[in-house]
Amino acid sequence: MGDPQTVSAMARETAEIPEATARLLARTDVFAAIAKRVEQFKPRIVVFCGRGSSGHVGVYLRYLFEVKLGLLASAAAPSVVTAYQRPPDMRDALFVVVTQSGRSPDIVTATQVARRSGALTLAIVNDEYSPAAIASELVLPIGAGAEHAVAATKTVVLSMIAGAQLVAALAHDDDLNQGLRQLPLRLPDALACDWSAWAESAAGAPVAFVVARGYGLGCAREIALKVPRSCGSRPWVTVQPSFCTGLAHRLHRQRLCWRCDKTTKLPLQSTTSSVTSTTPAGGHLPLEAQRGRCRG
Numbered sequence: 001m002g003d004p005q006t007v008s009a010m011a012r013e014t015a016e017i018p019e020a021t022a023r024l025l026a027r028t029d030v031f032a033a034i035a036k037r038v039e040q041f042k043p044r045i046v047v048f049c050g051r052g053s054s055g056h057v058g059v060y061l062r063y064l065f066e067v068k069l070g071l072l073a074s075a076a077a078p079s080v081v082t083a084y085q086r087p088p089d090m091r092d093a094l095f096v097v098v099t100q101s102g103r104s105p106d107i108v109t110a111t112q113v114a115r116r117s118g119a120l121t122l123a124i125v126n127d128e129y130s131p132a133a134i135a136s137e138l139v140l141p142i143g144a145g146a147e148h149a150v151a152a153t154k155t156v157v158l159s160m161i162a163g164a165q166l167v168a169a170l171a172h173d174d175d176l177n178q179g180l181r182q183l184p185l186r187l188p189d190a191l192a193c194d195w196s197a198w199a200e201s202a203a204g205a206p207v208a209f210v211v212a213r214g215y216g217l218g219c220a221r222e223i224a225l226k227v228p229r230s231c232g233s234r235p236w237v238t239v240q241p242s243f244c245t246g247l248a249h250r251l252h253r254q255r256l257c258w259r260c261d262k263t264t265k266l267p268l269q270s271t272t273s274s275v276t277s278t279t280p281a282g283g284h285l286p287l288e289a290q291r292g293r294c295r296g
Helices: 009-014 017-025 028-041 053-069 105-116 131-135 154-171 174-181 183-191 196-203 214-231 241-245 269-278 286-293
Strands: 045-049 072-075 093-099 120-125 138-141 208-212 236-239 256-260
Touching (some): 017 154, 017 183, 028 120, 028 154, 093 105, 093 154, 154 174, 174 183
Parallel strands (some): 045 072, 093 120
């Protein structure tokens, strides 16, 4: 990771993710207890509540809950209960609030109202003693420890892993469970990836597109939020593969396109081929170029 005196807070905290993941996955009793309560409740719908990066975690988990458990999932809009004061009927709903601090007033209020309206409330949270955690019946602490970097990375990754492990427990999915158990060994390989050529491409691109769908969509939105915010670069745009039939032909030289499909079985290879064929010379697909340098 470089000299500890010169690396950024984000780099230092990102390097802590493998060890924190091992600690989180070792808390099998917590996952089992939450899964048992959810099974007893028998929700018919799952509602995710979060803002910014935590909202992107919800996008990822929405696909997991729908695909692995067959449960209809939706995203909550806290302003419905805070600004419009029209609390929805939450009977038979599992309300999952994802938050690092657990202290945003509208997030806390939305959780309180959901519980009063009949939902089973679950907080995936870093601070297990925060107001959002206290407002929830169930608490899944991710145990990330202090995070000072803006934007957050360690808590985002651990929240995704925590949600995925809960889905594995609920679905009794041995393959997913086994894959998660390998993460503490695989994540150090991710830290060893060489992104230098990618960084050079990104620095010179006047605009960048992050292409994803399915399991990759939440991560794509996080990338589009985090890179400009962290590096002070031009805005990044998240698009779905259908953009290839519309926007792709308008891409000009030096437009950067990054596809996120590592975690999905959807046929995004055809998407990449479309982008490659329609992007003029000088456009880049750096993620593909870098894959050979990244183990795992």
